[in-house]
Amino acid sequence: MIVDARTDAIAADIETDLCIVGGGTAGILLAREFIGQPVQVCLLESGGLTPEPETQDLTRGENVGQPYFPLDTARPRVFGGSGTRWNIPIGGDRLGVRVRPFDPIDFEKRDWVPYSGWPFGRSHLEPFYQRAQAICGVEPASYAVNDWAKERRPLSLPNQDVETIIYKFARVERFVREYPDEVARANNITVCLHSNVLEIETNAAGDCVVRLRASTLEGKKFSVRAKTYVLAAGGIEIPRVLLLSNRTQKNGLGNEHDLVGRFFMEHPHFWAGMLVLAKPEQLVSTALYNEIHSVNGVAVVGKLALTERTLRKEKLLNQNVQLIPRFISPPSARPNSVGLKSARALFAVASDGKKANGWSKHLWNIATDFDSIVVAGAHKIGRTLRGRTRLAAFSFATMMEQVPNPESRVTLSRELDAFGQNRVQLNWKIIPQDIRSAVRTLQIIGGEMEQAGLGQFQPELSGEIPPPNTEGGYHHMGTTRMATNPKMGVVDENCRVHGVGNLFIAGPSVFPTVGYANPVLTIIALTVRLADHLRGFLS
Numbered sequence: 001m002i003v004d005a006r007t008d009a010i011a012a013d014i015e016t017d018l019c020i021v022g023g024g025t026a027g028i029l030l031a032r033e034f035i036g037q038p039v040q041v042c043l044l045e046s047g048g049l050t051p052e053p054e055t056q057d058l059t060r061g062e063n064v065g066q067p068y069f070p071l072d073t074a075r076p077r078v079f080g081g082s083g084t085r086w087n088i089p090i091g092g093d094r095l096g097v098r099v100r101p102f103d104p105i106d107f108e109k110r111d112w113v114p115y116s117g118w119p120f121g122r123s124h125l126e127p128f129y130q131r132a133q134a135i136c137g138v139e140p141a142s143y144a145v146n147d148w149a150k151e152r153r154p155l156s157l158p159n160q161d162v163e164t165i166i167y168k169f170a171r172v173e174r175f176v177r178e179y180p181d182e183v184a185r186a187n188n189i190t191v192c193l194h195s196n197v198l199e200i201e202t203n204a205a206g207d208c209v210v211r212l213r214a215s216t217l218e219g220k221k222f223s224v225r226a227k228t229y230v231l232a233a234g235g236i237e238i239p240r241v242l243l244l245s246n247r248t249q250k251n252g253l254g255n256e257h258d259l260v261g262r263f264f265m266e267h268p269h270f271w272a273g274m275l276v277l278a279k280p281e282q283l284v285s286t287a288l289y290n291e292i293h294s295v296n297g298v299a300v301v302g303k304l305a306l307t308e309r310t311l312r313k314e315k316l317l318n319q320n321v322q323l324i325p326r327f328i329s330p331p332s333a334r335p336n337s338v339g340l341k342s343a344r345a346l347f348a349v350a351s352d353g354k355k356a357n358g359w360s361k362h363l364w365n366i367a368t369d370f371d372s373i374v375v376a377g378a379h380k381i382g383r384t385l386r387g388r389t390r391l392a393a394f395s396f397a398t399m400m401e402q403v404p405n406p407e408s409r410v411t412l413s414r415e416l417d418a419f420g421q422n423r424v425q426l427n428w429k430i431i432p433q434d435i436r437s438a439v440r441t442l443q444i445i446g447g448e449m450e451q452a453g454l455g456q457f458q459p460e461l462s463g464e465i466p467p468p469n470t471e472g473g474y475h476h477m478g479t480t481r482m483a484t485n486p487k488m489g490v491v492d493e494n495c496r497v498h499g500v501g502n503l504f505i506a507g508p509s510v511f512p513t514v515g516y517a518n519p520v521l522t523i524i525a526l527t528v529r530l531a532d533h534l535r536g537f538l539s
């Protein structure tokens with residue numbers, strides 16, 4: 001059932017078994033796991049069914065680190081959450097969202113990645129990844145290249161350093177219409193819209209949540225009491241709500257070791273170089289990488305990444321490269337090039353049979369600016385012979401893992417929102433190790449493509465931090481990281497907040513490290529795993 005807290009009659013003190021905060025991907029899919037079960041679920045969602053400016057304004061905040069999307073554009077506050085913004089065309093009139101599991105190495109403690117290591121390995125998560133694939137409708141679960149590269153072949157690369165990886169696309173419709181509808185129809189689930197959770201109240205010892213305080217923007221206040229609470233409000237809002245809940249623990253709930261909000265990670269996205277193809281027709285033979293296409297009804301695309309062996313050997317972070325086909329003009333001569341002017345001057349006097357003034361200066365200009373003359377010549381010859389001057393190339397669009405960094409963090413800003421609560425401040429940091437790793441990864445991938453005779457690689461990364469035009473992917477990860485040791489993480493291996501018996505977290509804020517894969521498939525795998533755990537806990 002769906003109720004609107006603004007207009008429908010709701011109890012001032014709602015009692016339920018399971019209270020979920022946030023109706024995005026994690027919150028909706030967690031509720032869905034309880035459909036028809038002997039458990040009463042109350043899902044509190046700040047937004048309504050469509051975006052509203054007053055509600056969206058609650059997400060405004062300050063960016064004080066690496067330039068980032070304005071925070072009120074980075075996390076839609078509406079039923080459906082960030083999923084309402086997924087928009088990749090995948091054929092027909094369908095939209096898709098990229099899905100891929102993390103690699104086994106992403107879960108490991110790696111001596112070259114500080115703070116790395118999940119409490120469990122990929123094999124533990126495997127059955128949950130299988131269930132996540134079914135939820136996404138991208139089965140079979142395999143990501144083996146040969147299962148998906150049927151007619152479009154992967155590149156044959158000479159060394160064992162670089163491999164083709166497969167990305168799949170799940171249909172957005174499932175997440176923003178079908179699953180929310182299923183949840184809304186369930187008799188044992190109540191979705192409360194326009195219900196902003198303002199504070200988590202605990203007992204005096206701070207080890208058990210006793211109720212959540214919520215309000216509509218119009219000032220209608222109510223509370224929810226449950227046996228178990230799950231925060232699924234996204235990787236920026238979850239630390240904010242914990243930090244704001246400081247009635248019994250002055251540094252915020254779950255923050256005994258000052259970890260809430262730290263280790264904020266994104267997947268930095270940037271343009272990293274270009275491969276000018278030896279033969280334009282290679283654009284056709286590399287179609288696996290160039291176009292999202294359907295294989296047995298599942299939309300897929302290929303990308304390149306380093307093999308696990310190379311990541312270990314070179315001690316690098318995980319990263320992938322998408323090949324974006326384009327046609328480029330070769331560099332043209334600078335019109336005011338001194339060398340070109342001198343060449344023209346000498347050519348003019350030679351054709352007139354006159355004596356050139358300052359010929360030694362002209363010769364010097366020609367010698368020192370010879371490149372411009374060669375480029376101009378090549379340009380002219382190319383135009384004459386081929387009638388066009390465009391080269392086929394791949395731009396390398398890359399996205400990468402970041403080193404977990406406690407200084408990259410979400411804190412409370414001094415600015416207040418419409419409820420008089422502190423907004424967030426985000427200090428996203430990218431560190432030299434991140435960029436050194438990116439530069440080396442690109443050298444290896446570009447180098448191997450050159451060795452395969454595909455063309456000539458032109459790197460575009462100079463080591464500058466951050467690389468120009470760096471963006472995130474709206475992936476808000478790490479801010480309530482998972483660790484068995486409470487001094488190393490906010491939640492334990494079951495996503496329970498350390499020290500608080502009945503408070504759990506769902507979503508990407510629990511990731512201790514983030515590989516390069518987009519987060520949704522891992523969010524779903526962890527969410528169904530959490531549902532299994534809570535079923536035991538609630539019965």
Ligand SMILES: Cc1cc2nc3c(=O)[nH]c(=O)nc-3n(C[C@H](O)[C@H](O)[C@H](O)COP(=O)(O)OP(=O)(O)OC[C@H]3O[C@@H](n4cnc5c(N)ncnc54)[C@H](O)[C@@H]3O)c2cc1C
Nearest residue numbers: 022024025026046077078081082098197233507518519520
């Ligand atoms: C444009 C875009 C494209 C993306 N593309 C991809 C992709 O291709 N692949 C991929 O893996 N990931 C992608 N992502 C990232 C992905 O969408 C998110 O990582 C994921 O949806 C996070 O899910 P969530 O449930 O944790 O949070 P959200 O989906 O953000 O949901 C949080 C919910 O909590 C509610 N809420 C917040 N605060 C409160 C409060 N105080 N009280 C009550 N409710 C509250 C919000 O209104 C929202 O509905 C993309 C994101 C965007 C924006």
